[in-house]
Amino acid sequence: MEFSVKHGPVEKQRSACIVVGVHEKHKLSPAAAALDAACGGLITRTLKGDDIKGKVGDSLLLHHVGDQAERVLLVGCGKAGEALSAADYRTLLTAALTALKGTGARDALLALAELEVKERDLAWKVRQTVELAGNVIYQFDQLKSKKDDKERPHVKKVSLLVADAAAEKVAREAVRQGQAIQAGMKLTKDLANLPGNICTPRYLAEQAEQLAKDNKKLKATILDEQEMEKLGMGALLSVAKGSRQPPRLIVLEYQGGKKKDKPVVLVGKGLTFDAGGISLKPAAAMDEMKYDMCGGATVLGVMQAVAELELPLNVVGVVPSSENLPDGAANKPGDIVTSMSGQTIEILNTDAEGRLILCDALTYAKRFDPAVVIDIATLTGACVVALGAHASGLLGNDQGLVDALLAAGQASGDRAWQMPLWPEYDEQLKSPFADMANIGGKEAGTITAACFLARYTKEYTWAHLDIAGTAWKSGNGKGATGRPVPLLMQYLLHRSGA
Incomplete structure (x- = not known):
């Protein structure tokens, strides 16, 4: 149009x-x-x-x-x-x-x-x-x-x-921004709506490489299993062991600011299909688990929009991508893995795999010396129970960043709602055998998942968006929504002064 x-x-x-x-x-x-x-x-x-x-x-x-x-x-x-x-x-x-x-x-x-x-x-x-x-x-x-x-x-x-010529000038710029954001949303929706047999980790990586080919300001780097093993990404790799599809760590870099400017790093969960692993999900609506990569798709959509608008910022997108399937080699409840940070994790539920691939990606994000890091993930069913489809869950270790994202959500109409990240919740992750467990029990599931991620983000300013309720719709109108591309683009537009 x-x-x-x-x-x-x-x-x-x-x-x-x-x-x-x-x-x-x-x-x-x-x-x-x-x-x-x-x-x-x-x-x-x-x-x-x-x-x-x-x-x-x-x-x-x-x-x-x-x-x-x-x-x-x-x-x-x-x-x-x-x-x-x-x-x-x-x-x-x-x-x-x-x-x-x-x-x-x-x-x-x-x-x-x-x-x-x-x-x-x-x-x-x-x-x-x-x-x-x-x-x-x-x-x-x-x-x-x-x-x-x-x-x-x-x-x-x-x-x-x-009304007049002055208004026309303002409106033309707004059209330009809107078209870039909508194109980013379309890419996000198209990738998310693809079935898991097509949109594999390798396919997602190829789309990132194509974005870089189409825009000279984007640079793509794809890490394979061997490269992740050298980095010690034991948590991410453990999730992929049950799948025949090899995992990928996708990195897209955009440099629109000065070389010395610290980048905004976006980390998106890219689980291209999640059957739950050994902790198998119920069969009903399992087809919708192709949407477990909406965080990763969002990052690609945002990177495309940022490059199209040529924002005066440095932005890095990081997408850890794998499948989570049951197999003889898959994670088992009770297994203990070592993350890239050196911290050990007792896996009590293999269906809490998103945090396992994200924690290594969040550790990897440190190498970019980020101004801020924002992760985006369809992380917990508890967030759907708490907020429904109207708002994404938002938690973080810096109130200034959280406030900026809340304001961006209000301005864009793609809203988020802050949830607490108190030390008391962190106690639920204690394990007698490892540094932490990967789940914290039935209570406050969204918060304890964020507490888990917070253990890997202590060295930088960080926020977490749980988009499990907002990334797609179920029922007759089933399909990806393209959220939270508008929220993140509004935040980046504010940050750039555009």
Whole structure:
């Protein structure tokens, strides 16, 4: 989908479909009022019929509205005179874009940026439009022998109407950012939606290498089993022993800042399939364990977006990738392994494998002398129980970093929620036979998992995002969400001053 920005009176614009807002009690937005006057009051007469109430997310498509447009899409904007919440604005945008998808229009003009949103500016409104449009039109049908063209959106070009030339300049930059973020989300979703027999650790590594080939500012380094053995990555390698697919440690480096600038390091869990190992998972919904690499896919998506926007930062992506399957050589409950840091781990549950591959990657991250390290992982079912699908769990050893990520989540609409990382929880990881156990019992599973990772991050500023509830959806709409690419990109944009 192509995006452009225009300014000028809405009644002088021509499009296959013009989208304007209407409020409750038959009140028109400024753009709707101008269009109504140009078409002889058709919109006003339509509203009197109560075909649309004006509640947030309502929509009604009108045909043959004057000479300006073949169609006019009315979108409910709530009460007139009241600024919308960010969530309501996202709701009405999604409703408008979804309704557009069902029309035969090849192009559309959106006059929704004029609506006031609490504590949000024009750039935010434009970027949200671009990002949400990508979500609405996204389809994963690469592996279907026959494509369903009826399901494909007809809209190819979308123009965003703003007030004047100054606003147009702001909006163009917001479009550029939104398109890069949406492209990163698409890459994340595409990789995550692939089945485990295609998206193996080797395949994921090849995609990272392709990213580096496509962008000269990215450098890819792939470590194989032998190289990881030399580094002493006993925790990561122990998880891969039950699989015929060899593990990979994927490193992507982007240098947009000065050489001396310390990088932001993103570490993403890349479990391309997780059957639980010897501690086998239940059969129901096990197919969704192909999504256990969403943290790694997120890192690749973010690195692509950072490179496309040429942010003035240094960023490193590290993705430990393997499978976790039952086998005669697989980890057994009670086994003890030695991590790259030298710390020993008693494996009480082989299904708590994400922290085993992450801990070695977090130790490896120290070599980059990072400004901050953020790990992203579909780590615990306990996080789904605690927060559902609305927010990612967030923990860290530095409140400044945690606050920055919380703010980025609020700004982007891709929210996180802080959970405590108190020493009392760390006590649950005690083992009589090793330095620590890999699980801490039934209570506070998300927190004890983060406590485990914290033991490997004491030498730098670190935060942990548990995305087990936000990275994908189950049920009829099953599929990857592309989160938390928007949150992380918002954080990096803030950090870069962009």
